[in-house]
Amino acid sequence: MRIVLVGPPGAGKGTQATRLAEKLRIPHISMGDLFRANISQQTELGQLAKSYMDAGNLVPDEVTIAMAKDRLEQPDAKGGFLLDGFPRNVSQAQALDDLLQTEGIKLDAVLDLEVPEEEVIKRIAGRRICRKDSSHVFHVSYSPPKTEGVCDICGGELYQRDDDxxxxxxxxxxxxxTQTEPIIDYYQAQGLVVTISSQGPVDEITQRVLEALKRDDA
Incomplete structure (x- = not known):
């Protein structure tokens, strides 16, 4: 299957993408990971992207599109993929359509993970990260530490990232x-959008998606 995953920040895209890619046996292509890999490996595109980022500018669409194109042409993506974080706007969505068309293939579904705005704010603003180990993550409401401000695992100080x-x-x-939501209308016109509620236990959300994809396939 060839799938694009969309949804607001805090909708759980990363979590669902990893699980779905594993269950559907297709590569999870995260645009964020792709940027980081290109920059750390100092590829031509990575260096170009970094020059814009270092100057405090947005990376132009053509650089992002070239990076996505390069990844989609890798052998493991030939049999399907799950795109997370790309396309981010309508011009990127059109570029993806053009790219797939030249290969004689098309998208199977665009998964739209829906979550109320106030829930997004609660999810993200409540996150607390350990200063000693950033993989130790807590939440003031959903998974609070035993002692406020202290990591249960290593005793490090918990803090809220500026981004959160x-x-x-x-x-x-x-x-x-303003930028990403319009792609839902763009794909809706192609009959590709599958809307899934991203509220509830992680397993339940994954199951909802898989059932919706089966129905869509049928």
Whole structure:
């Protein structure tokens, strides 16, 4: 299957992408990971992207599209893929359509993970990360530490990342609504959008997606 995953920040895209890719046996192509890999390996595209980022500018669509194209041409993506974080706007979606068309293939589904805005803010603004080990993550409501401000695992100090403040989350949501949400209408016109509620236990959400994809396939 060839799938694009969309949804606001905090919708659980990364978690669901990893699980779905494993169950569907297709590569999970995360645009964020792709950027990091290209920059750390100092590829031509990575160096170009870094030059824009270092100057405090947005990476132009053509660089992002070239990076995605390069990854989609790898052998493991020939039999299907799950795209997470790309396309981010309508021009990127059109570029992806053009790219797939030249290969004689098309998308099977665009999964839209829906979650209410206030829930997004609660999910992200409540996150607390351990200063000693950033893989130790807690949440003030959903998975609080035994002692406030202290990591259960290593005793490190827990803090809220600047990116996770309510003000920043609201700004990120604004960007999502203006830039990324229009691609849902774009794909809706092609009959590709499958809308899934991203509320509830992680396993349940994965099951919802798999059942919806089966129905869509049928």
């Amino acid at each position: 403040s309510e003000e920043t989350v609201r700004k990120r949501l604004e960007v999502y609504h």
